[in-house]
Amino acid sequence: MIGVGVDEIIADVGRNWYIYLSMPLVAAVxxxxxxxxxxxxxxxxxxxxxxxxxxxxxxxxxxxAARMASIVCDTMTEKLISPEEIFDRLDAERVAKEIEKPLLDNIETITRQVATQFQPGLWESVPESVRRIIIGRVQRQAPFIVEHMMAAIKDDIDGVFDLKDMIVTNLVKDKALLNRIFKEAGHKEFAFIRYSGIYFGAIIGLFQAVAWALLKLPIIMPIAGGLTGWFTDWLALKMIFNPKRPTRYFGLFEWQGLFLKRHKEVAAAYGDLIAKEIITPHNIIEAVLTGPMSDKLFVMVQKEVQAVLDSQAGLVKPLLVFAVGSTRYQEMKRIVSGQVMAALPETMAYMEDYAEDAMDIRNILVTKMQELTPEEFEEILRPAFSQDEWILITVGAVLGFAVGEIQSYAVVHFSV
Structure with a gap:
C-alpha cells in the first residue's frame, strides 16, 4: 500500500529485516x-x-577481428612505428655475417643440384677443382648479394614490406592473440568494471530498499535490477575513459579516467606484448619473403643471383652455354634464383636474435606510446568497448531486470 506511516515502516523493517538487508546485497550481486x-x-x-x-x-x-586489428594497426603504424624505423636499425654487413654459414651451405647444394639437373654428365665430368672454383666464387659473392638486397629493401621498403598487412593478417588469423592485446592492456580496467558492479549495485540496492518500504510496489524490484545493470555498466565505462586529464570534483577529490591514468604502465605492457607476439623478427622476415609484396623481392634476388652467376662463371661459362644452350642457361639461372629464394626463410632465421636486439621494437613502442596525447592513447583500448557498446549495456539491464523479477517474487512471498 502506498503512503504508509513511519511506525508501520519501522515495524515492517523489524519484521522483515532480512529482506531489506538482502536488497543491497542482491543488487551488488x-x-x-x-x-x-x-x-x-x-x-x-x-x-x-x-x-x-x-x-x-x-x-x-x-x-x-578485421576491424579491430585494423584499428590496432593504424594506431601502431601511424603513431608508434614505421617500416623505415624497423629496417634502418639493421646493419647489412652484420646481417650477411649472421646468415653466412647457412647461406654458403645452401649455395653449394643449389649449385650442384642445378648443374646436375641441366647437364647430368657435364658437371661430373668437370674436375672437382674447377667445380670448387665455381662454387667458391659464387659463395664469396653471397655476402655482397645480401648487402645489396638489404640496401634495395631499404631504398624501396614500402614496395617489399607491408607492415599493416603483416599486423592485420597475424591478428585476424589469431583471434585469441587479438583478445590478449585488449585484455592485457586493460586488465585493471576490466577488474574495476567487475567490482564497480558491487559498489554501485549496493548503493542502488539501498535506494531500492527505501522505495520498497515506502511504496510496497513489486515492480520496484525488476526496475531497480534493470537500472542497476544498465547504470553500473554505463558509469563504469565512463569512468575508465573520462575525464581525459585529472579533474577535481566538488573540491573534494580528483579523478582521471582509469585507463588514461595508467598511461606509462600500459605502454610498458603493451609494447612488450606487441614486440613478443606481433612485430617480431620472425614475422617481419616471413612477411618480406612470403607476403603480398614478395614478388618484388624475388625480382631483386633473381637479379642479384643471375648477375653473380654471369660474373663468376668465368672461363667455364662458354662451356656451360655450349653444353646446355643459351635458353637453358638462362632457365638455369632462374632456377638457381628461385631455389635461393626458397632457402631464404630457413637461412634468415639465423639472424633473428641479432634482429631482435638491433630493432629493439619494444623500446621504440614504449617510448612512442608514452609520448601519445590522452586522446591518442585512449584509442588503444577504446575500440574494444565502442563496438556494440550498447549491446553490453542492454544485456546488463535485461539481466538485472530478470534477477529483480525473481527478487520481487521472493519479497512478496516471504514477507511477514
Missing amino acids: IGYFTKIVAIEMMFRPLEFRGIPPYLGWQGIVPRR
Whole structure:
C-alpha cells in the first residue's frame, strides 16, 4: 500500500529485516554478475555459436577481428612505428655475417643440384677443382648479394614490406592473440568494471530498499535490477575513459579516467606484448619473403643471383652455354634464383636474435606510446568497448531486470 506511516515502516523493517538487508546485497550481486557477463561477451566465444546468422553469439572483439586489428594497426603504424624505423636499425654487413654459414651451405647444394639437373654428365665430368672454383666464387659473392638486397629493401621498403598487412593478417588469423592485446592492456580496467558492479549495485540496492518500504510496489524490484545493470555498466565505462586529464570534483577529490591514468604502465605492457607476439623478427622476415609484396623481392634476388652467376662463371661459362644452350642457361639461372629464394626463410632465421636486439621494437613502442596525447592513447583500448557498446549495456539491464523479477517474487512471498 502506498503512503504508509513511519511506525508501520519501522515495524515492517523489524519484521522483515532480512529482506531489506538482502536488497543491497542482491543488487551488488546483480551488478557484479552483469559485469562479468558483459566482459565475457566482449571476448568469448572466439567463433560464432548458435544458429547462424542471428540466433547465437560471438565475442564482439573476435566477431569484428578485421576491424579491430585494423584499428590496432593504424594506431601502431601511424603513431608508434614505421617500416623505415624497423629496417634502418639493421646493419647489412652484420646481417650477411649472421646468415653466412647457412647461406654458403645452401649455395653449394643449389649449385650442384642445378648443374646436375641441366647437364647430368657435364658437371661430373668437370674436375672437382674447377667445380670448387665455381662454387667458391659464387659463395664469396653471397655476402655482397645480401648487402645489396638489404640496401634495395631499404631504398624501396614500402614496395617489399607491408607492415599493416603483416599486423592485420597475424591478428585476424589469431583471434585469441587479438583478445590478449585488449585484455592485457586493460586488465585493471576490466577488474574495476567487475567490482564497480558491487559498489554501485549496493548503493542502488539501498535506494531500492527505501522505495520498497515506502511504496510496497513489486515492480520496484525488476526496475531497480534493470537500472542497476544498465547504470553500473554505463558509469563504469565512463569512468575508465573520462575525464581525459585529472579533474577535481566538488573540491573534494580528483579523478582521471582509469585507463588514461595508467598511461606509462600500459605502454610498458603493451609494447612488450606487441614486440613478443606481433612485430617480431620472425614475422617481419616471413612477411618480406612470403607476403603480398614478395614478388618484388624475388625480382631483386633473381637479379642479384643471375648477375653473380654471369660474373663468376668465368672461363667455364662458354662451356656451360655450349653444353646446355643459351635458353637453358638462362632457365638455369632462374632456377638457381628461385631455389635461393626458397632457402631464404630457413637461412634468415639465423639472424633473428641479432634482429631482435638491433630493432629493439619494444623500446621504440614504449617510448612512442608514452609520448601519445590522452586522446591518442585512449584509442588503444577504446575500440574494444565502442563496438556494440550498447549491446553490453542492454544485456546488463535485461539481466538485472530478470534477477529483480525473481527478487520481487521472493519479497512478496516471504514477507511477514
